[in-house]
Amino acid sequence: MGEHLLTGAGSGIGAALAGLLAGRGHRLWLLARDPSRAEELAARHPGCRTVVADLAEPDRLAERLGAQGLPDRLDSLLHVAGVADAAPVAEAGAAGWQRTLAVNLTAPAELTRLLLPALRATRGRVVFVNSGAGVHAPPRLGAYAASKFGLKALAETLRAEEYAHGVRVTTVYPGETDTPMQERLHAQFGLAYDAAAHMSPATVAAAVVTALELPGDATVSDLTLRPGH
Incomplete structure (x- = not known):
């Protein structure tokens, strides 16, 4: 039984992953963007811990989370939350770029920084749920793709830097889910x-858990998933 902190547990892949881990008896810390969402998550997953912070404000994460208390030991940090809006570069304004990069890239970097001591204590794992757009940038998703290309770079840098501390890093690239x-987006x-x-x-959640449960003598660095039909 492990201890995991998860973003994006409110819906989609994050909700499926939280449900799968909770069902296997793992202890969860779920990050919510506001108190009402935290109450919803706590009701959905009895026994979990919730912390409240807005990923759109990465410069406030240290203050907000420090006041609520973070785990001293963590088996994995699972970055699932993300935002995406379609707009061609000719029409996408600075505010949209800033919000997308804040939520999808800067916040994961800052949250990882804050939790590295807890991850080092267990030789834990960091999982970034990226996207096919983090490998091939499609039209009208420039800000989203840029944030996901940056997330790929963050994961590769983190993997190299934390190797000596035993922290393993996995990036998952799901196709259309x-x-x-x-x-x-459709x-x-x-x-x-x-x-x-x-x-x-x-x-996708099952694939992430498979990577988490891999024995300690190996790691899944990159995992690409595509619809099978």
Whole structure:
């Protein structure tokens, strides 16, 4: 039984991952962006710990989380939360870029920094749920793709720097997954949405847990998932 801190547990892949880990008896710390969401998560996962902080304000994470208390030992830090909005570069304003980069890149970097002592104490794992857009940048998703390319770089740097401390780093690149974000992006692109054509969040969650449960003499550095139909 391990101890894990998870972002994005409110819906999609994060919700599936939290449910899977809780069902296996793991102890969860769930990050919520506001108190009402924290109450929802606590009701959904009895026995979990919740902490409140807004990933859109990464410069306040240390203050907010420090006041609430963080674990001294952590088996994994699971970065699942993310935002995405479709807009061509010619129309995307600075505010949209700043919010996307804050939530998808700067906040994971800062949260990782804050929790590295707890991860080093257990020779734990950091998992970044990236995206296919972190490998191939599509049109109209410039800010999102840039944030995910940056997340890939963060993971590679962290892996090299933390090797001596035994902290292992995994990046998961899911293709199209049946999540509220995916449905919203289809609407923004004017595309019909067929949930059956996408992977289930539970499938991605199962892949993440497989990487977490790998014996300590190896690590999954990069894992790419694509719909099988």
